C-alpha cells in the first residue's frame with residue numbers, strides 16, 4: 469500500500485486507524501499477468517491437477533446417510549457470519565454480519581443470514597407458541613401455529629436491512645470488508661399469512677389506526693406500525709427459503725415488514741395489539757430515531773432508501789488477475805425495484821451502467837455485474853443505485869450535508885473501495 473503525506477482526495481480505513489493514501493504510484497504487485505480468463509491446455513506445462521490422479525478419484529465417498537441435514541464443503545469454511553468484537557459488550561445483545569463478499573445471486577442461504585438480537589436467541593417450542601390479537605378489535609383472538617397454517621398463505625422475496633447497517637461509517641471509512649460495512653442485510657423467500665387476513669378475522673374497530681407487534685424473547689421487542697402498512701404487504705411468516713424459520717430469525721413466527729427497517733420485523737412474534745395512537749416504545753424513541761445537527765431527532769424513519777455495494781472486488785475479495793475481471797454487487801430499495809445501477813472505476817468521475825441479472829422484485833435485493841479489463845492501475849470503485857421512484861443513491865457527503873454527523877441509522881451513502889496496484893482492496897472515502 470502506498471502511503472503518502474499531505475493532502476489527498478481519499479481517506480482510508482485500517483481498523484480504527486486512518487491513513488491518507490495517494491493514488492497513481494503503482495508498484496509491482498503479486499498480480500498474475502494473464503489477460504485471458506483461462507489458459508490454453510498446453511500453455512502451462514505439466515499441471516498436476518490435470519496429469520495426476522487426484523486422491524478423490526481413488527476411494528468411495530461418503531454415503532447418502534452421512535449428512536441428513538447437508539452442510540457446505542469444508543473448503544468453504546471461511547464463508548460464515550462474523551462478529552466485530554469491539555462493537556458490543558456481549559454477544560446476546562449484538563449483531564453478526566452476512567458474508568456478502570462470498571455470495572452470488574439475490575437469495576441469502578439460511579445459515580448465513582446476519583443476526584441481530586437484543587436478548588439472545590429465544591428457544592421457542594412451537595406447540596406452546598401463540599399469537600394473540602388484542603386491543604381495538606371486535607373479538608380478541610389467540611392463534612396456535614396450526615391455526616395459522618389454515619389461513620391462505622403467500623410466498624414473497626424481500627430484503628431485510630437493519631437501520632444500523634453501515635452505521636459505523638457515518639464519520640468516515642472504518643471497517644475493511646463489505647461483510648462488515650454492509651452485511652446487516654439478507655434476502656430470502658418468506659412463506660406466511662398476509663397480516664390483513666389475521667386482522668380481519670379479529671375484526672378491526674373503526675378507530676383502529678396502529679399496530680404494536682411484540683416478541684416472545686426476553687427483550688419483548690415492540691414497535692408501532694401504522695395500520696395501513698399492516699393491511700398492505702406485511703406477512704406473518706413461518707418459513708424462509710422453503711424451510712422453517714431458523715431460531716435466529718424468529719422461529720416459529722416473525723413479522724415481515726417489506727422495505728422498512730429491520731427493527732420492525734419482530735421475531736418470535738407472540739402478540740399484536742391494535743390501537744389508535746403510536747406507543748413510542750424504546751425502539752422508536754431513544755433508539756431508531758435519527759439525531760440531527762440541531763439536536764432534534766427525526767421520528768419514524770421507516771423506509772430503507774435505495775442503496776448498493778460492490779461485493780467483489782472488495783477488501784475480502786482482492787483482484788487476482790490482470791485482464792478480464794467480473795465486478796459484482798447488490799442493490800436494493802425499500803420503495804420499489806432498482807431500475808439502474810451505475811458503476812464508477814475512478815471515484816465517481818465517470819459512470820457506466822451495470823447489468824442487473826436475475827429477478828428484479830420490489831423490496832428485494834438485485835444482483836448487478838460489470839465485466840471490465842484491469843491493467844494494474846489503482847482504481848476507486850463505486851456503485852450508485854437508482855430506484856423505481858427515480859431516487860438516486862447519494863454520496864456520503866451529500867447525506868452528511870442534510871443529516872449532519874450525529875446519525876447512526878439509515879446510512880445509504882455511496883461506498884468507495886480503493887484497489888491498489890497489487891489488487892488489494894481497502895475501504896476509503898473520496899471527497
Ligand code: MTE
Nearest residue numbers: 582583584585586630683689730731734735
Ligand atoms: N425481534 C425481537 N423479538 N427481538 C430482537 O432483538 N431485533 C430486531 C428485529 N426483530 C429483534 C427483533 C432488529 S434490530 C433487526 S435488524 C432484525 O430483527 C434482525 O433480523 P435477523 O436477526 O433475522 O437478521
Ligand code: CO
Nearest residue numbers: 630631730731
Ligand atoms: Co436492527
